Amino acid sequence: MSRQTLVYLAGLVLLLVAPLLFYPVLVMKVLCFALFACAFNLLLGFTGLLSFGHAAFLGSAAYATGFAMTHWAVTPELGLIFGVAVSATLGAVFGAIAIRRQGIYFAMITLALAQMVFFFYLQAPFTGGEDGLQGVPRGKLFGIVPLAEDWAMYYFVAAVFVFGFWLIRRIIGSPFGQVLKAIRENEARALSLGYEVDRYKLLAFVLSAAIAGLAGSTKTLVLGFATLTDVHWATSGEVVLMTLVGGVGTVVGPVIGALVIVVLQNELADKAGPWVTVIMGTIFVACVLAFRRGIVGEIAARWPGKAGAPKQEHGPGH
Numbered sequence: 001m002s003r004q005t006l007v008y009l010a011g012l013v014l015l016l017v018a019p020l021l022f023y024p025v026l027v028m029k030v031l032c033f034a035l036f037a038c039a040f041n042l043l044l045g046f047t048g049l050l051s052f053g054h055a056a057f058l059g060s061a062a063y064a065t066g067f068a069m070t071h072w073a074v075t076p077e078l079g080l081i082f083g084v085a086v087s088a089t090l091g092a093v094f095g096a097i098a099i100r101r102q103g104i105y106f107a108m109i110t111l112a113l114a115q116m117v118f119f120f121y122l123q124a125p126f127t128g129g130e131d132g133l134q135g136v137p138r139g140k141l142f143g144i145v146p147l148a149e150d151w152a153m154y155y156f157v158a159a160v161f162v163f164g165f166w167l168i169r170r171i172i173g174s175p176f177g178q179v180l181k182a183i184r185e186n187e188a189r190a191l192s193l194g195y196e197v198d199r200y201k202l203l204a205f206v207l208s209a210a211i212a213g214l215a216g217s218t219k220t221l222v223l224g225f226a227t228l229t230d231v232h233w234a235t236s237g238e239v240v241l242m243t244l245v246g247g248v249g250t251v252v253g254p255v256i257g258a259l260v261i262v263v264l265q266n267e268l269a270d271k272a273g274p275w276v277t278v279i280m281g282t283i284f285v286a287c288v289l290a291f292r293r294g295i296v297g298e299i300a301a302r303w304p305g306k307a308g309a310p311k312q313e314h315g316p317g318h
Contacts, residue, residue: 007252011256015158024150025222030262032219035196037210037242038168044240045249048174048184050107052236053094054212055113059231060117061087061213063127066136066226071126076139076156080267081149083217084210090117091209095202102187104281111233118231132227136220153222160218164211169251171207180204241280245287247294256295 018027029070030199034060061083068079098109123128128134138147160274179200182190191197213312220226229235238261246257261280291298 010157011252011255012162014022015162019151019154024154024268026262028150028154028157028222029219029266030259031157031224032215033239033242033262034255034258035161035218036162036212036215037239037246037258038165039208040239041243041248041250041254042168042171042211043204045207046177046184047180047201048056048187048203049099049201049241050103050238051098051110051205051208052107052233053110053117054208054229054239055233055235056089056114056117057087057209057212058095058216058219058235058239059121059226060090062220062226062230063121063133063212063217065217066133066220068128069136069139069221070133074139076141078138079221080160080217083220084213087213087216088206088210091206092202094209095205099201099205101196111236114231114233114236118188118228118233119230122228127226127228130228133220133224134225136224136226138221138224147221147302156219157222160214164214165255168211172251176200176203193205204291238280241284243294245283245291245294247297247300250296250300252295253294253296260295272273 003231018024022070036054037145039057040051041055043051043054064086065079065083068074068082074082094110097113098106099111120285122129126133138153140146141156145152145156147156179190179195182193182195183197183200187197216226219230242257242261243254244257245260246255247253251252261283264283265276265280268279287294293301
């Protein structure tokens with residue numbers, strides 16, 4: 001049995017016993033943001049596209065699922081599907097516009113589009129404006145299993161996370177994923193080999209948006225609300241931070257990064273108050289200066305075969 005398999009099995013065991021050791025709602029929040037970070041890493045770490053507007057997909061799916069659950073009384077799985085469909089559609093629109101540019105221009109276009117989405121939700125009557133969409137019920141899974149209890153909701157969230165993580169792992173290891181890596185390393189060479197680069201980048205963008213939407217929809221079910229914070233530019237910045245702290249271009253890195261950032265925010269919220277943002281910024285600077293590969297990236301570079309990747313995957317710009 002390979003070290004990578006052992007790492008995944010250990011993670012699965014920890015996932016199963018986590019609600020017995022830690023506050024279930026906090027762990028569920030970590031899993032939602034871990035899936036969000038993994039979706040973002042699919043775009044940045046394996047395609048080389050830096051998006052500063054990924055919160056638009058997280059928040060749009062959150063609002064869509066919340067609206068479907070509160071106004072249409074759909075079951076949770078249908079609410080998730082609706083949220084993912086909305087985020088994937090929005091991702092297709094964003095991607096069709098943004099992939100025509102590269103580098104900082106691509107990042108700025110995604111940020112501008114995301115800000116348009118933010119102001120739309122600020123003014124839209126069904127979102128509750130600054131108060132947000134409150135009182136979203138968890139409902140009954142398939143109309144049978146009630147998710148009101150935290151333990152039931154936890155294992156549903158864990159199953160969603162495992163599915164999302166598995167899907168991303170499959171995408172990365174597929175021939176499609178290999179083409180994405182080729183585009184990341186040298187787009188001109190991939191183009192010269194006959195690959196329709198723009199089509200691959202667009203599909204990667206839509207997949208990343210859809211999985212980010214899955215994370216947003218799940219978060220709404222867990223917490224029972226969707227707010228403007230979900231679509232704010234700061235949330236887009238947080239997912240960049242999570243990915244960089246954990247390790248860009250590694251499979252497990254975004255999960256570790258999300259765990260570190262969410263737990264730190266939770267612990268510092270009462271103690272540091274408004275200084276949380278300053279502390280997060282300091283961590284970001286420290287990681288960029290001292291751990292350019294991130295936590296998992298550094299481990300993978302020093303001990304190949306560990307940290308969920310046989311070899312260190314280089315991020316864009318290496």
